[in-house]
Amino acid sequence: MAHGHATPTAPGEIPKAQTKEIWFTFWILFFVTALEFVIAFTVINPEARTFRIAFFVGLTIVKAYFIVANFMHLRHEAKSLIWAVILPCTFIMWFIVAMLYEGDSVFVSRY
């Protein structure tokens, strides 16, 4: 898996590059970022703030998924390795919620 995925058929012969998935991922990252720019410039009224934030966070997670799955190749690793990486990250979710809640309570006691 790590090496020797494609061994040259004859000595000195190099197989053709397999870059379809790489460019597919690039275009996804490109269009998602472009979409973020469009939203950043068009949806500017203060009432849509929550929608904007939710949308940006969602698109960021989409981009993170494609970078980790395709560029870092995690999608093609053993299932146990995938979980070994993903599961500890779920603790961060709790950390985010806890600290934002804490930040809000600091705000309330200050102002």
Added chain:
Amino acid sequence: MATATVAKPVDKIWNGGVEPLKASYGKLMMWFFLLSDTFTFGALLIFYGFSRFAHPAYVGKLDDYTASQAWWPVPDKVFNGLPFVHGANLPLVFVGIMTFILIMSSVTMVLAVEAGHRMDRNDVQKWMLWTLLGGACFLGCQAWEWTHFIHGSDAGALVNGKIVHGASLARNEYGPPLFADLFFFITGFHGFHVFSGVLLNFLIFYQTVMGKFQSEVGHYEMVEKVGLYWHFVDLVWVFVFTFFYLI
């Protein structure tokens, strides 16, 4: 007998002697290092979120916005410069270019890894060189971004009865000093990662050119491991970009 040792029962998979994660030691260690780094960056960005929730947000029309110590700055009004355009008001343009450069260099890195699988030394060299160029460009952009942020606007802002231009760790034209501190800390820590990534990439490029992986080692797994690090740097930037510049 040979056949008896080959077929190992599945429940014995964690008892040693086999590779349950099916990855080499070096690759596993890189994954777990990156996981620990995720927590470091996570903590920094979460503290940014905490501080944002603990400070008042600007309420009102974006056109009437003025920088004040009383509220958290609106990123579009802070990061709106562009090189060679003095006093420009172009939010997101420059950081958009930076993001594009880093994504591009991630693509060329993964192309180098792919070339390594095929034992194509020339392609590995070519794509590593592009990756190095992208990393260097990104660092240059960040240097400009920092300079712009430190120097500030021509008009400056009135802070505690004194006109302040730009930001430092103690004073900040754009809002609470904490905003500047976090900007320097988080983008600085990320920039340091990019810098170390460029050094590692250079090392790998050099060893590829010298033919180390082609003949001595026999495979290009080192390109893959450094590639993991480089993609992680790109991944962190995706989050920094969202939380510092978009939200």
